[in-house]
Amino acid sequence: MTLLWSRADLLAATSGRFPSSTSHNIAGTGVSIDTRTLNAGDVFIALRGERSNGHEHVAAALHSGAAAVVVHEPCGIDDPRILHVADTLDALRDMARFARARFAGRVVGVTGSVGKTSVKDMLRHALQACGATHYAVASYNNHWGVPLTLARLPADAAYCVSEIGMNHVGEILPLARMVRPDVAVVTTVASSHLGLMGSIDAIAREKAEILRALPAGGTGIIPDGITGEDHFARNAAQAGATLWRAGHNADCPVYAGDATHDARGSRFELRLPGWRGVAHINAPGRHMADNAMLALAAAYACGADMDHAVAGLATFAPGAGRGAMARVMQDKVALLDESYNASPASVRAALDLLGLVATGRRVAVLGDMLELGTFARHEHQALLPALRANADIVFCCGPNMKTLFDTLPSSLQGGWTPDSEQLAPLVRAALRAGDTVMVKGSHGSRMRHVVTALQTDAARVGPA
Numbered sequence: 001m002t003l004l005w006s007r008a009d010l011l012a013a014t015s016g017r018f019p020s021s022t023s024h025n026i027a028g029t030g031v032s033i034d035t036r037t038l039n040a041g042d043v044f045i046a047l048r049g050e051r052s053n054g055h056e057h058v059a060a061a062l063h064s065g066a067a068a069v070v071v072h073e074p075c076g077i078d079d080p081r082i083l084h085v086a087d088t089l090d091a092l093r094d095m096a097r098f099a100r101a102r103f104a105g106r107v108v109g110v111t112g113s114v115g116k117t118s119v120k121d122m123l124r125h126a127l128q129a130c131g132a133t134h135y136a137v138a139s140y141n142n143h144w145g146v147p148l149t150l151a152r153l154p155a156d157a158a159y160c161v162s163e164i165g166m167n168h169v170g171e172i173l174p175l176a177r178m179v180r181p182d183v184a185v186v187t188t189v190a191s192s193h194l195g196l197m198g199s200i201d202a203i204a205r206e207k208a209e210i211l212r213a214l215p216a217g218g219t220g221i222i223p224d225g226i227t228g229e230d231h232f233a234r235n236a237a238q239a240g241a242t243l244w245r246a247g248h249n250a251d252c253p254v255y256a257g258d259a260t261h262d263a264r265g266s267r268f269e270l271r272l273p274g275w276r277g278v279a280h281i282n283a284p285g286r287h288m289a290d291n292a293m294l295a296l297a298a299a300y301a302c303g304a305d306m307d308h309a310v311a312g313l314a315t316f317a318p319g320a321g322r323g324a325m326a327r328v329m330q331d332k333v334a335l336l337d338e339s340y341n342a343s344p345a346s347v348r349a350a351l352d353l354l355g356l357v358a359t360g361r362r363v364a365v366l367g368d369m370l371e372l373g374t375f376a377r378h379e380h381q382a383l384l385p386a387l388r389a390n391a392d393i394v395f396c397c398g399p400n401m402k403t404l405f406d407t408l409p410s411s412l413q414g415g416w417t418p419d420s421e422q423l424a425p426l427v428r429a430a431l432r433a434g435d436t437v438m439v440k441g442s443h444g445s446r447m448r449h450v451v452t453a454l455q456t457d458a459a460r461v462g463p464a
Contacts, residue, residue, distance in 0.1 A: 001029040001041060002029060002154045002156070003027055003028070003029060004028050004029055004030065004031065004043075004099075004151075004152065004153075004154065005026065005027075005028030005031070005043050005067070005068070005095070006026055006027065006028070007023075007024070007025065007026035007068075009098065010026060010028070010043070010068060010070075010083055010095075011083075012098065013091075013094050013095045013097075013098035013099075014070070014083065014085050014091040014094050014095065015085070015086075015094075016070065016083045016084055016085035016086075016091065017083070017084050018080060018081075018082070018083055018084075019078070019079075019080055019082065024080035024081060026043075026067055026068050026081070027041065027067055028041065028042065028043040028067040028068055029041035029042070029067070030042040030043070030152065031043050031045065031095070031148060031151045031152045032044050032045070032061075032066075033045050033047050033054060033092075033144065033148060035054075035057040035060045035061050035064060038061055038064050038066060039064075039065075040064065040065030040066075041065065041066075041067050042061075042065075042066055042067065043066065043067055043068045043069075043070065043151075044057075044058075044061035044066040044068070044069045044070065045069075045070045045088050045091065045092050046058055046061075046069065046070060046071045046072075046073070046075075046088050047088050047089055047092070047144065048072075048073075048088070048089075053073075054088070055071055055072075055073045055075055058071060058075045058077055058082070059075075059077060062077070062079055062081060062082075066081065067081065068081045068082075068083050069081055069082050069083065070083045070085055070088050070091050070092075071083070071084060071085070071088065072084070072085050072086060072087050072088045072091075089143075089144065092144065092147045092148065092151060093147045093178065095147070095150075095151040096146070096147035096148075096149075096150035096151050096178055097150075097178060099150050099151055099152075099153045099155070100150050100153065100178065100179070100180055102155050103153055103155055103157070103160065104155070105131075105157050105158045105159055105160060106158070106159050106160070106182045106183070106302040106303065107159075107160045107161075107162065107179060107180060107181045107182050107183070108123060108159070108160070108161045108162070108181055108182070108183045108184075108185065108298050108302060109162050109163075109164050109176055109179045109181030109183070109184045109185070109210055109213070110123070110161065110162070110163050110164065110184075110185045110187065110298075111141075111163070111164040111165065111166070111172060111176075111184075111185070111186055111187070111207055111210050112185070112186050112187025112188045112189070112207065113187070113188045113189055113190035113191070113192040113193075113203065113207070113343060113345060114187065114188050114190055114192060114343055114345050114346040114349070115187035115188055115287065115290075115291050115294075115346075116139070116141060116163045116164075116165065116187055117138075117139050117163065117319075117322060118288065118291045118318070118322060118323075119185060119187050119291045119294050119295050119298075120135060120136060120161050120162075120163050121135075121316060121319065122281075122291060122292055122295035122313055122316050123135070123161045123295045123298055123299060124161055125312045125313055125315050125316040126295055126296060126299045126304065126309040126310070126312040126313045127158075127159040127161065127299055127302065127304055127309065127312070128312055129308040129309060129311055129312025129315075130158070130159070130299070130304040130305050130308045130309055130312070131157075131158030131159060131304075132154070132156070132157040132158050132159070133157060133158065133159040133160070133161065134149075134152070134153050134154060134157045134159070134160045134161070135149075135160070135161040135162075136149040136161065136162050136163045137149075139163060139165070140163065141162075141163035141164055141165030141175075142165055142171075142175075143171070143175070145163070145165075146162060146163075146164060146175045146178060146179060147178060149162050149163075150162065150178065150179065159302060159304075162179045162181070164176055164179060164210060166193070166206055166207075167192075167193040167196050167197075167371060168193075168196055168197070169197065169202065169206055170206075171206070172206050172207065172209040172210055173209040173210075173212060173213065176209060176210045176212070176213035177213045179213065180213060180215070181210070181213060181214060181218070182214075182215065182218050182219070182301075182302065183214075183218065183219045183220075183221065183298050183301040183302055184210045184211055184213070184214055184218070184219070184220045184221070184241075185220075185221045185222075185294050185295075185297075185298050186207050186208075186210065186211075186220070186221070186222045186223070186226065186232065187223070187291065187294060188223065188226070188345060189203055189204045189207055189226055189227040189228055190203075190227075190343060190344065190345035190346075191203075191343060191344050191345065191372065191375065191379060192343035192344075192345070192346075192371070193371045194371070194372050194373065194375045194379070195371050195372045195373020195374065195375060195376065196371055196373065200227055200228075201227070201228055203227075203228075204226070204227050204228025204231050204232075205228060205231050207228075207231075207232075208228065208231035208232045208234075208235045209235065211232060211235035211236045211239055211241060211243070212235050212238065212239055213239075214236070214239045214241040215239070215240075215241070216239065216240030216241065217240065217241065217242075218239065218240075218241040218242070219241060219242050219243075219244060219298075219301040220232065220235075220236045220241050220242070220243045220244070221243075221244045221246055221254065221294055221297050221298055221301065222243065222244070222245060222246065223245070223246055223247060223290070223294070224245040224246060224247025224248070224249055224252050225247065244273070244297060244301075246290075246293055246294055246297055253272070253273050254270075254271070254272055254273075254293060254294075254297040255270070255271040256268045256269065256270055256271075256289070256290070256293045257269045257271070259286075259289060261284065261285070261286055261289065261356065262284065262356070263284050263356060263357040264282065264284065265280060265281050265282045265283055265284055265288075266280070266281050266283075266284070266285075266286070266288065266289035266292070267279070267280045268289055268292075268293070270293060270296055272296075272297060272300045272306075274300075275300055275306050277306060277307075277310060278310075279292060279293075279296055279310050279313060280310075280313075280314050281313060281314065281316060282314060282315075282316065282317060283316060283317060283318050283323060284353060284356055284357050285323070285349065285352065285353040285356060286349075286352065287349040287352070287353075288318070288323070292313060292316075295313065296309060296310065296313060320337055320340075321337055321338065321339045321340030321341075321448070321451075322337075322338065322340050323336065323337070323338055323350075323353065324336075324337045325337075325357070326455075328454045328455050329428075329431060329454060332433040332434070333431050333432075333433070333434075333435050333436070333437060333454070334357070334358070334359075334435070334436040334437070335436075335437055335439070335451070335454055335455075336350070336353065336354060336357065336436060336437065336438040336439070337439060337451050338350040338353075338438060338439060338440035339439045339440060339441065339447040339448050339450070339451050340443060341442055341443045342366075342367070342369045342440050342441050342442045342445070343369055343442075344369060344372075344379045344382065344383065346440070347366065347369065347383055347386070347440055348383065348386045350438055350440045351364060351383075351386040351387060351389070351390040351391065351438070352386070352390060353438070354390050354391065354436065354438040355389065355390035355391075357436060358436035359434070359436065360432075360434030360435050360436060361392045361393065361432065361434065361435045361436070362390060362391050362392045362393075362435075362436055362438075363391070363392065363393050363394075363395070363414070363427075363430075363431065363435050363436065363437040363438070364387060364390070364391040364393070364394045364395070364437075364438050364440075365394075365395045365396075365423070365427050365437060365438065365439045365440070365447070365450055366383075366394065366395070366396050366397075366401055366404070366440055366441060367396070367397050367398050367401060367420055367423075367440070367441020367442065367445030367446070367447045368380075368397070368398030368399065368400040368401050368441060368442060368444075368445045369400065369441070369442050369445075370442040370443075370444050370445065371442070372400075376400045377400070377403050380400045380401060380403050380404040381403055381404050381407055383404055384404065384407055384408070387404075387408065387412065388409075388412070391412060392412070393412060393413075393414040393430070394408055394412045394413065394414055395414040395415050395416070395423060395426065395427050395430070396415075396416045396423075397416065397417045397418065397419055397420050397422070397423040397441075397445065398418070398419065398420075398441070398445055399418070401416065401441075402416055414426075414427075414430055415427075415430070419445075419446070420441070420445060420446045420447050420448075420449040420450055421446075421449050423449075423450060424449050424450045424452075424453035424454075425453065427450055427453070427454070428453050428454060431454075437454065439451050439454075
């Protein structure tokens with residue numbers, strides 16, 4: 001196990017204090033904020049949140065073999081492993097900055113309205129083929145996820161990939177300055193969090209903040225024709241960074257051409273400043289190919305060996321809830337699992353993917369898209385053309401999706417319910433052999449209930 005945190009480093013990073021009566025050795029090999037997943041040797045940080053308080057689990061952390069426990073509240077326990085700090089979230093951030101400062105490898109920051117996690121995971125596969133790579137697990141891209149990723153960063157890794165997310169103004173830049181990326185990737189600017197941000201231009205301005213954290217000589221990568229391109233160009237210029245546009249026009253510094261797309265994946269010619277080759281991704285959908293283009297451009301900007309990076313990318317597969325394909329219901333129905341989250345742009349991409357991969361009846365199952373505010377009704381109803389083009393029957397849940405469902409032609413209306421738990425058995429009962437069903441909705445819509453219902457052994461399928 002790699003040593004991440006010694007006693008001296010914890011003290012230097014946090015300005016905290018261990019019990020003065022001891023000089024107990026600390027050998028932290030991981031960092032945890034959740035005792036349910038804590039491993040022996042982890043440094044446990046007792047964060048206080050709106051719904052939980054890590055200080056209530058200090059004893060459990062010590063019992064599970066934590067190398068150290070970081071607290072800012074009295075816990076009534078006398079143990080030489082307890083590090084007292086002024087504030088545990090600030091201590092986590094200080095640990096992140098300390099770990100980033102001692103890291104000599106290359107760092108990539110990824111943001112965007114949709115596609116962040118997919119691009120991060122693609123980069124992980126591409127860069128791991130070139131050297132030791134540290135990366136954000138799951139979607140750790142917020143005010144605790146970003147510093148937790150950095151606090152876990154081994155000093156001797158070659159690469160680090162960090163997601164950076166936001167849903168309010170002013171969130172990107174502090175996180176980006178903590179990450180200090182050498183390369184910054186912006187996947188998209190779209191209407192995710194539109195209700196909280198107020199306008200697409202405001203979203204673009206916020207996403208462009210990541211470029212302000214680039215060093216002079218760093219590289220920013222954006223899709224060609226991205227909304228608010230002026231914001232990105234201005235911030236890159238002020239940072240003294242190079243800005244690459246990535247797209248399908250031959251004048252783009254990052255150019256993907258001669259592409260072929262089918263249900264198995266995509267193949268495309270990729271031209272970068274100083275490199276040219278052919279890439280393949282084993283994930284269907286044009287949006288996945290565009291994500292792969294961005295990931296490979298970032299790998300190249302990091303100085304990675306591109307033959308190895310391209311080979312590494314070919315090992316990528318979409319994860320659960322993010323485009324994974326599976327056979328369900330006695331192997332007679334194909335499930336396209338897009339249930340993790342949703343925005344207008346990602347729903348359209350998922351519907352296009354349904355149209356691409358389905359060989360039988362195309363079944364779309366949609367839950368509410370959240371954080372759209374006063375734009376919710378319009379954004380949900382605007383999905384109608386994509387549904388007409390890519391679905392044969394549609395099931396919906398949630399009050400916002402009701403506005404869409406009511407505008408559908410009766411031939412497309414499969415059913416609507418107030419929530420996903422009520423929708424799940426309705427969908428399951430309606431499926432037939434040969435169907436392809438796509439499930440998508442915002443995380444808060446809990447569309448995983450539908451996926452679980454289709455995966456259960458009790459699921460039965462009707463005749464074709």
